Amino acid sequence: MNEKPGFLFALPINRRRMLQRLGAGAAIAAPVWSHSATPYPTGPVTLVVPFSAGGQFDSIGRAVALAMAADLGKPMIVENTGGAGGTIAGGKVARAKPDGQTLLLYGGNLATAGDIYKTLDYDPLNDFQAISRLSLAPHVIMASPASGITSFKQLRDKLNSGAKLSYGSPGVGTSMHLTFELVKQQMGLDVLHVPYKGGANVMTDLIAGNIDLGIIAIGPALSFIKNKKVVPLGLTSKARSKVAPEIPSLSELGVTDLDTGSWAGLSAPKATPAHIVERLNQSAHRALQSADLKRMFEEQGFVATPTTPAQMKQFSVQEAKAFSAVIRNLKL
Structure with missing residues (x-):
């Protein structure tokens, strides 16, 4: 070549x-x-x-x-x-x-x-x-351990109690940003978007607790999930992933017609x-x-x-x- x-x-x-x-x-x-x-x-x-x-x-x-x-x-x-x-x-x-x-x-x-x-x-x-x-490859929505959120039910409960939460994506207009906004619409979530310049920056601030939630591709997130540095909430696909079968798909959680x-x-x-x-x-x-x-x-x-x-x-x-x-x- x-x-x-x-x-x-x-x-x-x-x-x-x-x-x-x-x-x-x-x-x-x-x-x-x-x-x-x-x-x-x-x-x-x-x-x-x-x-x-x-x-x-x-x-x-x-x-x-x-x-x-x-x-x-x-x-x-x-x-x-x-x-x-x-x-x-x-x-x-x-x-x-x-x-x-x-x-x-x-x-x-x-x-x-x-x-x-x-x-x-x-x-x-x-x-x-x-x-x-x-x-x-699906995106994965994760929570910071510092947030205390381990499921979408807990996420909704926090928002309903008046909590102000934020999520990070690799940037404005990226597929991760657009996907999370689609999830927000379907699930009725009021969460502030914090754009970053890449997935690595999202993970750094998510682990540190500077943001409550984050979304990036599943591949780069795997090691942090396995080491319990972040809490996975769901995958943006209709089916679960072979590399992380324990993470539910958003279709299981009520987000219909999402497979991205x-x-x-x-x-x-x-x-x-x-x-x-x-x-x-x-x-x-x-x-x-x-x-x-x-x-x-x-x-x-x-x-x-x-x-x-x-x-x-x-x-x-x-x-x-x-x-x-x-x-x-x-x-x-």
């Missing part, structure tokens, strides 16, 4: 070996592909990741890219393009040539971007060709030829079947969720619809 020099060697040795196994496994499984149209790919494929290197979204992109590169028979170069909630990266791919050589790691941040960023020169929902969803979290998918510029979309969809599905990649996902609380292009597009539209009223109410 034409990554930054020394990328693999800069990683911890266990992660480096895992990524190397992912590539090798996909290479073994790769079938011979033939199609009457122009062969694809014709050269290195660039996967644009809309956040900086080192985070969970970036980890997913790099692992999937390595496995797909072996399957496609060409390098897949990961290019981190952060800023403006992922919309800078989105614009770059939306304007790229629709030949399948430039792809986007698409997520909920872009599905809702059209309601948040009114000056975009592209449509975050309709200027991309969906390929496949890749992963989904941090998710990632693969998209291409609009008008990408159908045979290229099909090729990429099949390659993504094979990458997600890798035992090592599945293990990596599960360790971080992610679940592989391969779909058809139509299913991914439908999911994106549903996400945008679910949060549009929340965004309008918050005047984001």
Whole structure:
């Protein structure tokens, strides 16, 4: 791969070996592909990741890219393009040539971007060709031990008694912020939002008792939950998570039709030829079947969720619809 020099060697040795196994496994499984149209790919494929290197979204992109590169028979170069909630990266791919050589790691941040960023020169929902969803991990709502809250019933009781409570999220307009606001609406909770610049900052203040509640993705929260530094209240999914089966889902607690979290998918510029979309969809599905990649996902609380292009597009539209009223109410 034409990554930054020394990328693999800069990683911890266990992660480096895992990524190397992912590539090798996909290479073994790769079938011979033939199609009457122009062969694809014709050269290195660039996967644009809309956040900086080192985070969970970036980890997913790099692992999937390595496995797909072996399957496609060409390098897949990961290019981190952060800023403006992922919309800078989105614009770059939306304007790229629709030949399948430039792809986007698409997520909920872009599905809702059209309601948040009114000056975009592209449509975050309709200027991309969906390929496949890749992963989904629920968010987890937690309480600080100092708050004395161990359940949503206790949370309601405190609020009904006149207590003034606060919750932290990784930032205004993030999926965690919008999800908690949706939960507030459905459960009738009056809780003050305190925005942070990332999930790590949320956890620091939650553990210290500076905020009463917090919401971040399940993966980064797991070690704090297991060490009883925070109290988990519920997951923003319809089902419980394999990595934390003791935490109830919010659907069990009366929040209906909520099944959201941090998710990632693969998209291409609009008008990408159908045979290229099909090729990429099949390659993504094979990458997600890798035992090592599945293990990596599960360790971080992610679940592989391969779909058809139509299913991914439908999911994106549903996400945008679910949060549009929340965004309008918050005047984001």
